[in-house]
Amino acid sequence: MMLMQRLFPNLVTNKLCSAKILTNFVLRCTYGLNNVGSDDPGVEIPEKKIVEEKTSLAMRAYLQRATQYNSFMDQQIHEYKIGKRHLANMMGVDPETFTQKDIDAAIGYLFPSGLYDPKARPLMRPPSEVFPPKKDAEFDESGRPFHVFFYTGKPNFYSILHNIATKLVELNKFEDSLRKNNILPDADKKLTSFGSQWLSKEDLEKKTVERLSDHEYKHFVVAIERLLNHACAYKLTEFISEYQKPMISTKSIVESSPVLYTKDGRAYVTVKDCPRKDARADVTVYYPGTGKLSINGKGIEFFDYIQAREQILFPLLFTDMIDKVDIEATVSGGGVSGKAGAIRFGISWCLCSFVDPEVVERMRIAGLLQKDYRRRERKKPGQARARRKFTWKKR
């Protein structure tokens, strides 16, 4: 002890203090659980008073983190408000009535960006949208977690699996009791997954607020499908439907445009801005008609290529409406095939209003109502075109 005092005069100021440190040290040694298991513990187990721990290391760390986060957010919100006023002044508008929409417009005007990905362009949004909210504390003052599956790292996901397993056991018991009384589970009530699908991995991640691996998602699907295929699953329709979503109805996508009428009583439908590559077309189809076609004031001869003409005619031939409608189209931008594709797309959508639903379904399956997202492929350096290579000879 004397040595200690000589070595650390500042640290250990008096004998009393150092004695206390030593007692604590020895106490901790005897306090170990090594001796509690045997009949003769060797040392007396100290009857130390137990107290409820009020602030554990984990809780202190959390509180510190929370205050840090809050002060950071306050700072950010303050900066956002100042930035908003500056922007409003730059744009010469009243700062009080400057909305988020105006901010976006001002940023787009003041910092024009040619970057392709919208996420890469400059933005100014409220800090609550930019910085993700922090999780609340998952444990109490003593550091003891609230959730029984906390130590799995994915408590919400695993409690779903736990619930499924519990329900399965319940159903088995129920079926056993039925069979004991010579009653078979009702085969008519058996559930099917027809018309619905399981929550996707992303949906489940959103529901549990946890990141899941593909393997874990597969685990979930296997478990819930086992529950669904149980003979008595009809008892749990509500529970199962929590994890189902309706299959997207294909028919609801195809919503035909409203039919209008000219002064002389002819029905017509207009579809504007039909896209294909860089071309945009406005197409109007009149019904009944005689098969007249006008593209930018010309007939089918607007296109020199046979392929482009075939493109225009294809939806008309497909629905057998070629001599029953009149078509007026104006098209701009793009090249020949783009223009033809844009008009084809417009005609197809217009025709939807004049044909039977079965034909519409056939058109959908044929791909006539599907927007063509393909774009021109870029030219690569070291190559002649997108894919074409320069002529190359070994020697």
Added chain:
Amino acid sequence: MATHYCRPIFNKNSFSHIQRIICPSYLSTLPKLQIEDVQSSHEETRFKLSNPDAFEVKNMVKIKSLFEAGVHFGHTEGTLDERMKQYLYGNRLGHLIIDLNQTKKLLQQALNVTAHIAYRGGVILFLCQSPLNCLTVENCAKECGEFAHTRYWRDGMFTNSSRIFKAETRLPDLCIVLNTLSSTSKNNSGQHGVLTDAAKMLIPTIAIVDTDANPNIVTYPIPGNDDTPSAISLYCDLFKNIIKKAKAIRKEILNNNKI
């Protein structure tokens, strides 16, 4: 039959060996300490922590119930881990039989440790790898207000906890592993990953070790069958009851202290 190697080893080592592990000599030579902050209310209550069997675990474990739950059934002869020899009773029709006398003793010790930890407000984590028994274990943890992890064990759950839980986290104070070895798991030759992780973090472990597992890595090994649902539910009931009991005593004493 190959019983000859089991009995002598057991007789030779018996409990003096266990005693050595449980109660090392350096601890028994320490002078007895006078603790000043013992409350007078403690002396009034019947409960005495200095009593070696303070939580009365002795009456909880009965050889008959262990036998009925099939705790004595080991794996086949060929799968024996040499380190488990000391806990064997013999061998019948090619299957090893575990000595329930030792199981009983070790189970009592483990229960006592659990009780002491629960009494001091420790966090207890139940672990199990077999899908057959995982619901039992989860329910057990739920009922006694403790924690369960019966799924895939991610490496670094303890050793890298602040990264995985994204915050400073209190780790469990005791891990109860209900099956040490699972034949389906490929990594770590089937041994539950928590055993090495807990050893690294100085967290005591209680584990049911079957005849094919390594008991040396476990702080409080309990030789016994770790596959049969009846055996697992027996262990779960025992641990659940003792934790509940210790917690009830803790609550009572804390209430008394408040008054």
